[in-house]
Amino acid sequence: MKNIKFNKYIYILVSFFFFLISCNNKKTEESGHEEEKSETEVALTQVQFKTVGIETGSVENRNLNLIIKANGYTTVPPQNMANISTLIGGTVKDILVLEGTFVNKGKVLATIQNLEVVEMQEDYHSATANIEYLQLEYNRQKTLSDEDVNPRKVLQEVKAKLAVERAKAKAAKNKLQALNMNTNGSNLVPIVSPISGYVGKISIAKGAFAETGTILFEVVDNSQMHLDLNVYEKDLGSIAVGQTIDFILTNQGNKSIKGKIFGINKSFSNESKTVAVHAKINPDDSKDLISGMYVSANISIANATVPALPKDAIVRNGDKYFVYIEEVEKQEVHEHKEGEKHSEEVAGKEKGHDEIYFKAIEVVPGTTDLGYTEVKFVSPIPKDAKIVTKGAFYLLSAMKGGGEHEH
Known part of the structure; x- marks a missing residue:
C-alpha cells in the first residue's frame, strides 16, 4: 500500500517537471517568434x-526605359589635346599665359632664349649671299660657255656650288620655321599653341631651363568632348552604335546631359576585363566639362x-x-x-x-x-x-x- 502511494507521488512529480519544461520551451519559442x-x-x-x-x-x-549602367570618364580625341614641348632647349625668358585661359591657335605661350638660333640665322644669311654671288657667276660662265670661250667644266663647277648654297639656305630656313621663327629676328624662340583651347597644366617656370622632349604646356579643346565608358562582357551584347546615354554632373546643376554612342572597341581591357564604349556629347552641353571627370552613365537599350x-x-x-x-x-x-x-x-x-x-x-x-x-x-x-x-x-x-x- 505504501509502495502504491509512493509510486503515485513520484508520477505526480515527474508529470509536474515535464509540464514546467514544456512551458519554458513554449515561452522560448514565443519569444523567438516575436524577435523574428x-x-x-x-x-x-x-x-x-x-x-x-x-x-x-x-x-x-x-x-x-531599360538601361545599362556604366562608369567612365570624360575625354577628348587626341587631335583636340596638345602636349606642347620645344624642339630646342633653352632658358625660359617669359611666360605669357595663365592656367585656365583660352588661347587661339598660333598664340605665343612663352619664349625661350637660345644662342643656337643666332647661328641658324647667320647660316641662312651667309648662304643667301653666296647664292646671289654664285647666281651672277653662273650667268657669266654660261655666256662664255655658249661662245666657247671657257670650257664647260667651269660652268658645271659654278652650278654645283650654287646648288649647295641653296640647300644650306633652305635647311637653315626650315629649322627656323620649325621653331616658329623668322630668318630675321631675335634669339628668343616662341612656344606656340598648335590648337585653340584652354591652357591646362603649365610645367615650366621663368628662368628655368626647358629641355627638349619635356612637356611645357597642355592645351585642351573641349568642343569635341566625349565619354569613354567601361562596359562588362555580360552587357556587351545589348550595346550598339546609335544608342543614347545620359548622365548627371553636380557642376551642371544636376542637369541631365545627353549623348550618343559612336564607337565600340573590339578588344578587352586587361585589367578591368571591360570594353571601352565611346559616346559623343552635345557641344552645347560640353562647354563646362573638363577632360578626366568621372561619370556614371545610363545607356538606354530598350523600352519595356x-x-x-x-x-x-x-x-x-x-x-x-x-x-x-x-x-x-x-x-x-x-x-x-x-x-x-x-x-x-x-x-x-x-x-x-x-x-x-x-x-x-x-x-x-x-x-x-x-x-x-x-x-x-x-x-x-x-x-x-x-x-x-x-x-x-x-x-x-x-x-x-x-x-x-x-x-
Missing part, C-alpha cells in the same frame, strides 16, 4: 500614421512594360532592398474552456486597436525611369496588397528602433 517577427514588422499608431503621411498604392505596369513602384517606395537595409505592405489583422478562432481568457482578447487589449501594422518584403530593384523603379518580389505577395509608396524610409527607421513609441 520584430525584424520584419513595424507598427504605427493612427497619430503617427497621419503625422508621417504614409501613403499606400499597388504595383503598376509601367513602360520604362514591367511591374514598377515609385522609387521612394523602395528602401535599402544592408545589402538588401525592401518595400512595406500594410498587414490585415486576422484573429485566430479556437475553442477554450469555460473561465479561460481568450488570448486574442488579451493581446488586443495589450496592443491597442489604433495600431496599423506593416511588414517588410524583400524585392530586387531593376531600372529606374521617370520616378518609377522596376521591382521583382523575392516571395509572392497578395494581389490586393497595400504597398507603402510614401513614408517607407520612416518605417525602416522605426523598424530599426529610430521610431519606437510607447502604447
Whole structure:
C-alpha cells in the first residue's frame, strides 16, 4: 500500500517537471517568434500614421526605359589635346599665359632664349649671299660657255656650288620655321599653341631651363568632348552604335546631359576585363566639362512594360532592398474552456486597436525611369496588397528602433 502511494507521488512529480519544461520551451519559442517577427514588422499608431503621411498604392505596369549602367570618364580625341614641348632647349625668358585661359591657335605661350638660333640665322644669311654671288657667276660662265670661250667644266663647277648654297639656305630656313621663327629676328624662340583651347597644366617656370622632349604646356579643346565608358562582357551584347546615354554632373546643376554612342572597341581591357564604349556629347552641353571627370552613365537599350513602384517606395537595409505592405489583422478562432481568457482578447487589449501594422518584403530593384523603379518580389505577395509608396524610409527607421513609441 505504501509502495502504491509512493509510486503515485513520484508520477505526480515527474508529470509536474515535464509540464514546467514544456512551458519554458513554449515561452522560448514565443519569444523567438516575436524577435523574428520584430525584424520584419513595424507598427504605427493612427497619430503617427497621419503625422508621417504614409501613403499606400499597388504595383503598376509601367513602360520604362531599360538601361545599362556604366562608369567612365570624360575625354577628348587626341587631335583636340596638345602636349606642347620645344624642339630646342633653352632658358625660359617669359611666360605669357595663365592656367585656365583660352588661347587661339598660333598664340605665343612663352619664349625661350637660345644662342643656337643666332647661328641658324647667320647660316641662312651667309648662304643667301653666296647664292646671289654664285647666281651672277653662273650667268657669266654660261655666256662664255655658249661662245666657247671657257670650257664647260667651269660652268658645271659654278652650278654645283650654287646648288649647295641653296640647300644650306633652305635647311637653315626650315629649322627656323620649325621653331616658329623668322630668318630675321631675335634669339628668343616662341612656344606656340598648335590648337585653340584652354591652357591646362603649365610645367615650366621663368628662368628655368626647358629641355627638349619635356612637356611645357597642355592645351585642351573641349568642343569635341566625349565619354569613354567601361562596359562588362555580360552587357556587351545589348550595346550598339546609335544608342543614347545620359548622365548627371553636380557642376551642371544636376542637369541631365545627353549623348550618343559612336564607337565600340573590339578588344578587352586587361585589367578591368571591360570594353571601352565611346559616346559623343552635345557641344552645347560640353562647354563646362573638363577632360578626366568621372561619370556614371545610363545607356538606354530598350523600352519595356514591367511591374514598377515609385522609387521612394523602395528602401535599402544592408545589402538588401525592401518595400512595406500594410498587414490585415486576422484573429485566430479556437475553442477554450469555460473561465479561460481568450488570448486574442488579451493581446488586443495589450496592443491597442489604433495600431496599423506593416511588414517588410524583400524585392530586387531593376531600372529606374521617370520616378518609377522596376521591382521583382523575392516571395509572392497578395494581389490586393497595400504597398507603402510614401513614408517607407520612416518605417525602416522605426523598424530599426529610430521610431519606437510607447502604447
